[in-house]
Amino acid sequence: MAAQVFAYIVHKNGVADDTALELVSAARNIFPDTSPTAIVTGSGTDLDGVCNDLAASFGEVWKFDHEALAYPNAEAIRKLLMAVLPADAVVLFPHDTFGMDLAPGLSIKLNSVFVSDAAGFEGLDGNNLKVIRQEYSGQVSTHLMADISAGAVINVRPGIFQPDESRSAGGQVVDKSSKIGDLSVGRRFLEVVEAEAGDVDITKEDILVSVGRGIEDQDNIEIAEELAEAVGGVVSCSRPIVDAKWLEKPRQVGTSGQTVKPKVYMALGISGSFQHMGGIKGNPYIIAVNKNLKAPIFQIADVGVVEDLLDFVPVLTEKIQEGK
Amino acid sequence: MEILVCVKRVPDTAENEIEVNRDGSDIERDDLVYSVNEWDNYAVEEAIQIVDKVGGAVTVVSLGDEDSEEIVRREMAMGANNGILVSDDAFEGSDGKGVAAILKTVAEKGSYDLILTGAQADDGAGQIGGMLAAMLDLPYASVVNSIEVVSDSQLKVGREIEGGNQELNEIGLPCVLSIQTGINEPRYVGIRGIRKVASVDIPIWGAADLGLDASNVGQSAAGVKRVDYFVPEFGEGAEILEGSDEEIAEKLIDLLKAKGGIK
Numbered sequence: 162m163a164a165q166v167f168a169y170i171v172h173k174n175g176v177a178d179d180t181a182l183e184l185v186s187a188a189r190n191i192f193p194d195t196s197p198t199a200i201v202t203g204s205g206t207d208l209d210g211v212c213n214d215l216a217a218s219f220g221e222v223w224k225f226d227h228e229a230l231a232y233p234n235a236e237a238i239r240k241l242l243m244a245v246l247p248a249d250a251v252v253l254f255p256h257d258t259f260g261m262d263l264a265p266g267l268s269i270k271l272n273s274v275f276v277s278d279a280a281g282f283e284g285l286d287g288n289n290l291k292v293i294r295q296e297y298s299g300q301v302s303t304h305l306m307a308d309i310s311a312g313a314v315i316n317v318r319p320g321i322f323q324p325d326e327s328r329s330a331g332g333q334v335v336d337k338s339s340k341i342g343d344l345s346v347g348r349r350f351l352e353v354v355e356a357e358a359g360d361v362d363i364t365k366e367d368i369l370v371s372v373g374r375g376i377e378d379q380d381n382i383e384i385a386e387e388l389a390e391a392v393g394g395v396v397s398c399s400r401p402i403v404d405a406k407w408l409e410k411p412r413q414v415g416t417s418g419q420t421v422k423p424k425v426y427m428a429l430g431i432s433g434s435f436q437h438m439g440g441i442k443g444n445p446y447i448i449a450v451n452k453n454l455k456a457p458i459f460q461i462a463d464v465g466v467v468e469d470l471l472d473f474v475p476v477l478t479e480k481i482q483e484g485k
Numbered sequence: 486m487e488i489l490v491c492v493k494r495v496p497d498t499a500e501n502e503i504e505v506n507r508d509g510s511d512i513e514r515d516d517l518v519y520s521v522n523e524w525d526n527y528a529v530e531e532a533i534q535i536v537d538k539v540g541g542a543v544t545v546v547s548l549g550d551e552d553s554e555e556i557v558r559r560e561m562a563m564g565a566n567n568g569i570l571v572s573d574d575a576f577e578g579s580d581g582k583g584v585a586a587i588l589k590t591v592a593e594k595g596s597y598d599l600i601l602t603g604a605q606a607d608d609g610a611g612q613i614g615g616m617l618a619a620m621l622d623l624p625y626a627s628v629v630n631s632i633e634v635v636s637d638s639q640l641k642v643g644r645e646i647e648g649g650n651q652e653l654n655e656i657g658l659p660c661v662l663s664i665q666t667g668i669n670e671p672r673y674v675g676i677r678g679i680r681k682v683a684s685v686d687i688p689i690w691g692a693a694d695l696g697l698d699a700s701n702v703g704q705s706a707a708g709v710k711r712v713d714y715f716v717p718e719f720g721e722g723a724e725i726l727e728g729s730d731e732e733i734a735e736k737l738i739d740l741l742k743a744k745g746g747i748k
Contacts, residue, residue: 261604403667
């Protein structure tokens with residue numbers, strides 16, 4: 162089957178997101194010979210830079226330039242895509258907060274299947290695409306079969322596919338702005354409120370002692386603080402700790418928090434969801450302490466301790482203090 | 486404001502180790518602790534807080550088997566005014582679209598100004614809210630972490646976007662929002678609260694009650710079908726340290742020193 166494959170390009174300040182070239186690899190994982198078409202929406206000169214840069218990696222780059230697209234509004238872009246995509250299109254988005262906003266509804270309007278947060282593809286059998294996903298916070302994986310005969314909208318997990326750096330497609334930029342029709346929306350973008358800075362900047366620390374749900378209670382945070390003090394690091398955390406208001410938002414590591422690049426990352430009672438791990442860059446040495454051996458963190462960490470952190474960490478802290 | 490909140494009963498991943506069953510057809514469901522999906526619980530709390538401010542009523546609906554009644558009742562104990570259980574053998578095996586199609590008929594049986602879902606549930610797909618909005622032709626915002634009622638016809642909503650930033654939008658009513666955790670602090674539900682609603686009648690609606698053609702939902706209509714569950718073969722994974730806590734601590738200190746983990 163020769164469905165046309167499209168990749169929606171997330172970009173900012175004139176630069177395409179890392180996911181742009183990951184989607185090329187993802188597309189070739191589904192259709193080995195495909196040269197996908199990039200869809201780039203935006204406004205002004207930034208847009209041309211992004212498009213020109215992508216041309217080498219895509220069969221074609223479709224440019225949509227309109228002032229109403231200056232900030233990516235999922236509703237407006239959905240209207241645009243409904244007008245320009247062929248009926249059996251396979252459309253890939255990164256599974257980020259924009260892809261989550263747009264893609265499920267788009268699949269309804271295109272009357273095609275939707276696959277969320279795909280972490281791998283295992284080939285096409287006729288019109289049936291075999292997809293790998295993770296469920297239950299990454300504790301188990303599942304194979305899905307998606308019937309793509311009427312097209313598909315697929316959100317691809319960022320960071321899974323190696324970016325295609327070959328720049329071998331030799332495509333060209335096609336200005337499709339004249340195809341833009343009605344972009345009126347029921348949801349109007351106002352502004353982005355930047356995250357507040359905290360009392361410490363965890364993005365600049367070499368040693369992070371990071372706590373997750375396994376800390377169980379706000380009073381136990383001091384167990385992590387004592388360890389952090391003993392090793393000369395600072396305390397960071399995963400999302401549930403911020404949701405519970407036990408630590409401030411600037412301490413949160415993850416795609417919806419800070420991106421950190423320490424030398425050593427100690428994950429205490431953290432399951433290791435991809436949203437959390439997505440905030441850790443630079444390949445640090447990762448130590449995991451978790452009482453659940455099935456926690457995905459043990460697949461990623463360098464060294465693991467299968468223990469309740471509330472029992473183990475005080476012992477570790479005491480030993481470190483003794484040695485000083 | 487009339488608010489519909491869609492809630493799901495899920496295995497509590499904070500309380501359970503999720504394992505694949507012997508033939509890979511499902512997760513091992515014996516002895517699992519179930520609860521209301523965490524994101525949905527925040528959505529119910531948010532709905533209650535909105536109604537407390539501007540008036541109206543909160544209706545909670547859950548699609549599932551008869552056991553889902555317990556979470557509907559729990560959310561009513563929190564303060565939701567009405568509860569509905571949507572249950573029918575014909576709904577089993579529905580994919581995201583099937584679930585959204587069923588919920589659409591529930592939404593259309595009422596007259597709601599606002600429909601809330603959790604941003605995601607146990608399968609992590611985060612798809613129902615967006616699909617439901619598109620089917621109802623209503624505006625939608627995902628991963629919402631703040632809601633301010635501006636007027637009878639408009640909300641100001643914050644979306645949690647990358648890097649801990651927040652995207653503010655104006656959105657017209659009626660609309661559909663998917664709620665992110667952390668938007669509020671869900672209230673505690675005690676035994677007394679549960680007792681108060683113990684005898685409240687919760688209607689059960691099936692395909693016929695909703696005017697749904699059973700061939701349009703369930704396994705046969707699903708464009709996305711589950712093949713199996715499995716545990717992926719990763720590389721080597723972490724080296725697991727063995728021994729007493731003291732022995733492990735000493736090994737770990739050596740490793741920390743070697744890797745620059747102790748200043």
